[in-house]
Amino acid sequence: MERPAPDFTRSTALADRLHAMVPGGAHTYARGDDQYPEGMAPIIERGRGARVWDADGNEFVEYGMGLRAVTLGHAYAPVVDAVRNVLERGVSFTRPSTLEVDAAEDFLATVTGADMVKFAKNGSDATTAALKLARAATGRDLVAVADQPFFSTDDWFIGTTGMHAGIPAATRDATLRFTFNDIDSVRALFAAHPGRIAAVFTEAATGMVAPEPGFLQALRDLCTAEGAVLVFDEMITGFRWAAGGAQEVHGVVPDLSTWGKAMGNGFPIAALAGKRELMELGGLATDEGRVFLLSTTNGPETVGLTAFRAVVRAYRTEDPVAAMRHAGERLAAGANQAIEAEGLQDHLLVAGHPNCLVFLTRGPDGLPSQEFRTLFLAELLRGGVLGQSFVVSAAHTDADVDRTVQAVADAIPTYRKAIEHGSTDGLLVGRPVAPALRTYAAPRRR
Structure with missing residues (x-):
C-alpha cells in the first residue's frame, strides 16, 4: 500500500x-x-x-x-526508570554526591586504560580541558589534530573550519593538521615545529576510516618519543564501537581521552579521562601550578550520572x-x-x-x-x-x-x-542542503 x-x-x-x-x-x-x-x-x-x-x-x-x-x-525504559527514581532524591548539591563515587568507579571499570575521570556536560568542554592539561604538562603551545570533521566548538578547533569569524589569527595558527593513517604527516609536523607540539588529537577510528594496522601504535610511540600528549576523541566511538571505545577495539591506550554522546543514551553527560599524572594537574595531589580543569555546576548533577550508570548496566547485561x-x-x-x-x-x-x-x-x-x-x-x-x-x-x-x-x-x-x-531540475523542490560548517549563510540564507 x-x-x-x-x-x-x-x-x-x-x-x-x-x-x-x-x-x-x-x-x-x-x-x-x-x-x-x-x-x-x-x-x-x-x-x-x-x-x-x-x-x-x-x-x-x-x-x-x-x-x-x-x-x-x-x-529506553531502564534508563528512563533510573532517572525517574533519582529525581525524588535531589539533583544538585553543594558537595559531591555518592553517585559521583559510583559513576566514576563504573567509568574506570569500563575504560580500563584511564586512571582518573572528570565528568562534564559537553564534549567540547572535555576536549578543550584535555588540551589545557597537555599545554600545562608540556609547557608547549601548539596542537596537532587529525583531518577529521569535528573536535570542539571552542576557538582552538573551530578556528580551523570555515566558521572562524571572531577568532584571532594567532589562535587559528596554533592548531596544525595532519592526515589520519599517515604517520609521516605527523612526523613532519614535529620536525617543522620542534619542541612546540603539546598534544596530538585524533579519533582512533571513524565511521568511514579504520586505522591501518600499526598506525595507532606508531602514533602512540611517536608522541611518547616527542614528549607530546596523545588524546583520543571517543565521542562517537565510545559505546558504539565498544563500551570502552575504539581504544578497547584497537588495543592502544592514549594519555587522555574524551567522551560524551552515547554515555547517557541522550541524557547530557561527557567526560575527560586519562593518566593520573596528567589529570592530577587539575587536582590537589600536585606541587605544580594548578590547571583550572573542568569545573561545572551541572557536570555532576544526579540525572546525567544516573543515566550513565544505567547505560553501563545495559552494556554489561545486553550486547x-x-x-x-x-x-x-x-x-x-x-x-x-x-x-x-x-x-x-x-x-x-x-x-x-x-x-x-x-x-x-x-x-x-x-x-x-x-x-x-x-x-x-x-x-x-x-x-x-x-x-x-x-x-x-x-x-x-x-x-x-x-x-x-x-x-x-x-x-x-x-x-x-x-x-x-544530468541534474535535479524539476525534481528537487527548493534549494539544496549546505554544509553545517560554512563561511556564509548562503546558499540557505533565510
Missing part, C-alpha cells in the same frame, strides 16, 4: 518561530533545517525505540539517533554493540542490493562502519553532490525515514530496517531520472 506523502505544515510554522528567537533555528548546527530539504524539516514531538513522531503527526524511522548520542533507543552491528550490516546489504540492481552504485551507496553508516550521494559526474543528497533525503522522508545518515541504534528492528530498505528502493526511480537528465 502506498504511503501518503507527509505534510510538514505545522513543523514549518514552528521552524519559522524558532528562527525568530534562536539563531539558526536550532541549538546545534547539525540539527538546522538547512540540513534538510526546504519545507521538509520535521520538528520532533516524541520518540520511542527507533521511531519518532513530528509536530504534524508524521511517523519516521529515525537514523543519526540524536547525533549519534542514542545507542539503546529513544525512551547493544552486536545489535547495532546486526542492524547496520542488514541495512547496508539490503540498500546496496537495491541500488546495485538498478545499476546506480556509482552514484548512490551506503557505506561505513555498520554501527555508524552514512549514505554517499553522487551526481552524474560521480562527484559528491549536495543537490542529489537533498533529492535522496526528500525521497527518504516521503518513505517514512528521517536521517542525515543511516547511523543505527540497538533499537532498530528488522522491521525498521526493512522499511528503510524499501524507502531506498522507492527513492531509486527519482534518483535515476535525475542522473539520466
Whole structure:
C-alpha cells in the first residue's frame, strides 16, 4: 500500500518561530533545517525505540539517533526508570554526591586504560580541558589534530573550519593538521615545529576510516618519543564501537581521552579521562601550578550520572554493540542490493562502519553532490525515514530496517531520472542542503 506523502505544515510554522528567537533555528548546527530539504524539516514531538513522531503527526524511522548520542533507543525504559527514581532524591548539591563515587568507579571499570575521570556536560568542554592539561604538562603551545570533521566548538578547533569569524589569527595558527593513517604527516609536523607540539588529537577510528594496522601504535610511540600528549576523541566511538571505545577495539591506550554522546543514551553527560599524572594537574595531589580543569555546576548533577550508570548496566547485561552491528550490516546489504540492481552504485551507496553508516550521494559526474543528497533525503522522508545518515541504534528492528530498505528502493526511480537528465531540475523542490560548517549563510540564507 502506498504511503501518503507527509505534510510538514505545522513543523514549518514552528521552524519559522524558532528562527525568530534562536539563531539558526536550532541549538546545534547539525540539527538546522538547512540540513534538510526546504519545507521538509520535521520538528520532533516524541520518540520511542527507533521511531519518532513530528509536530504534524508524521511517523519516521529515525537514523543519526540524536547525533549519534542514542545507542539503546529513544525512551529506553531502564534508563528512563533510573532517572525517574533519582529525581525524588535531589539533583544538585553543594558537595559531591555518592553517585559521583559510583559513576566514576563504573567509568574506570569500563575504560580500563584511564586512571582518573572528570565528568562534564559537553564534549567540547572535555576536549578543550584535555588540551589545557597537555599545554600545562608540556609547557608547549601548539596542537596537532587529525583531518577529521569535528573536535570542539571552542576557538582552538573551530578556528580551523570555515566558521572562524571572531577568532584571532594567532589562535587559528596554533592548531596544525595532519592526515589520519599517515604517520609521516605527523612526523613532519614535529620536525617543522620542534619542541612546540603539546598534544596530538585524533579519533582512533571513524565511521568511514579504520586505522591501518600499526598506525595507532606508531602514533602512540611517536608522541611518547616527542614528549607530546596523545588524546583520543571517543565521542562517537565510545559505546558504539565498544563500551570502552575504539581504544578497547584497537588495543592502544592514549594519555587522555574524551567522551560524551552515547554515555547517557541522550541524557547530557561527557567526560575527560586519562593518566593520573596528567589529570592530577587539575587536582590537589600536585606541587605544580594548578590547571583550572573542568569545573561545572551541572557536570555532576544526579540525572546525567544516573543515566550513565544505567547505560553501563545495559552494556554489561545486553550486547547493544552486536545489535547495532546486526542492524547496520542488514541495512547496508539490503540498500546496496537495491541500488546495485538498478545499476546506480556509482552514484548512490551506503557505506561505513555498520554501527555508524552514512549514505554517499553522487551526481552524474560521480562527484559528491549536495543537490542529489537533498533529492535522496526528500525521497527518504516521503518513505517514512528521517536521517542525515543511516547511523543505527540497538533499537532498530528488522522491521525498521526493512522499511528503510524499501524507502531506498522507492527513492531509486527519482534518483535515476535525475542522473539520466544530468541534474535535479524539476525534481528537487527548493534549494539544496549546505554544509553545517560554512563561511556564509548562503546558499540557505533565510
